[in-house]
Amino acid sequence: MFILLEHSLRPLKLRGKKVTPSTIIPMHIEQLKPTEYIGIRSGKRVSALNFGGHITPDPEAKDAFYLSKVMPVTLDESALNAINGDIFVPANEACSVEILTVNEIRAINWPDSVNGYWISVSFYQNDQFKGNGWFYKNEGGSEDILLNGDLEYKGGTTIIKAIRPLFQKTVECECNGLVSKDYWDYRPDVEII
Structure with a gap:
């Protein structure tokens, strides 16, 4: 589960696929997995392809980014129309x-x-x-x-x-x-x- 903090409005091409670079606030990093997620507010379905990487926040955001484990994620092209701030949960879990x-x-x-x-x-x-x-x-x-x-x-x-x-x-x-x-x-x- 995660909150979509922000995402690119333009897809990137990676290994022949269009992907959407994004930033999330996960609930538990160890529970994140490459699978389909659904936005609770929007009903938008996105596929998470890869989690991880490094973000260097501005000094004033350093404490908040540390506490919330803000991290990059690669989502599929369908995430281009996702809403920042939406809560995404695994589509196959209640x-x-x-x-x-x-x-x-x-x-x-x-x-x-x-x-x-x-x-x-x-x-x-x-x-x-x-x-x-x-x-x-x-x-x-x-x-x-x-x-x-x-x-x-x-x-x-x-x-x-x-x-x-x-x-x-x-x-x-x-x-x-x-x-x-x-x-x-x-x-x-x-x-x-």
């Missing part, structure tokens, strides 16, 4: 994706250097793991994406922790007032409309 907003955020250890970027995170309530996803925080608020998780929305506090530490510290914040905005329950045998 999953749920929930988009959330947060009414109140208290930074516990959330450096300003990661604001304005999607960060790979884990969600906890009452010290129990509730799922993985991504968190985007800026001055105007935040948006969360929860994958295959289950949160309680009535009262209580949700702790959101970056999956990787930064400078040997856990990057985390406390969220109250989570609200579910959108929900997709993707099943490979059911077409997205």
Whole structure:
């Protein structure tokens, strides 16, 4: 699973095939595989041909790129019309994706250097793991994406922790007032409309 961060608007020819160079934010690098993926928001199908390479971010993006493991990917030509920011899941695997907003955020250890970027995170309530996803925080608020998780929305506090530490510290914040905005329950045998 990954968020499509950006992609080329022009295909490149590689070994006789047209491909689309792209940049992604993976949920778990070890689970990425060359296969067909489907965009949850768009229903767009793309094939991932190759994952990996190196990206050198601008200095102000260095912390965020490290925390989220931003990486290059080679997608097939069909990705030319993909939408940046879409969430792609393997087309042959069932999953749920929930988009959330947060009414109140208290930074516990959330450096300003990661604001304005999607960060790979884990969600906890009452010290129990509730799922993985991504968190985007800026001055105007935040948006969360929860994958295959289950949160309680009535009262209580949700702790959101970056999956990787930064400078040997856990990057985390406390969220109250989570609200579910959108929900997709993707099943490979059911077409997205």
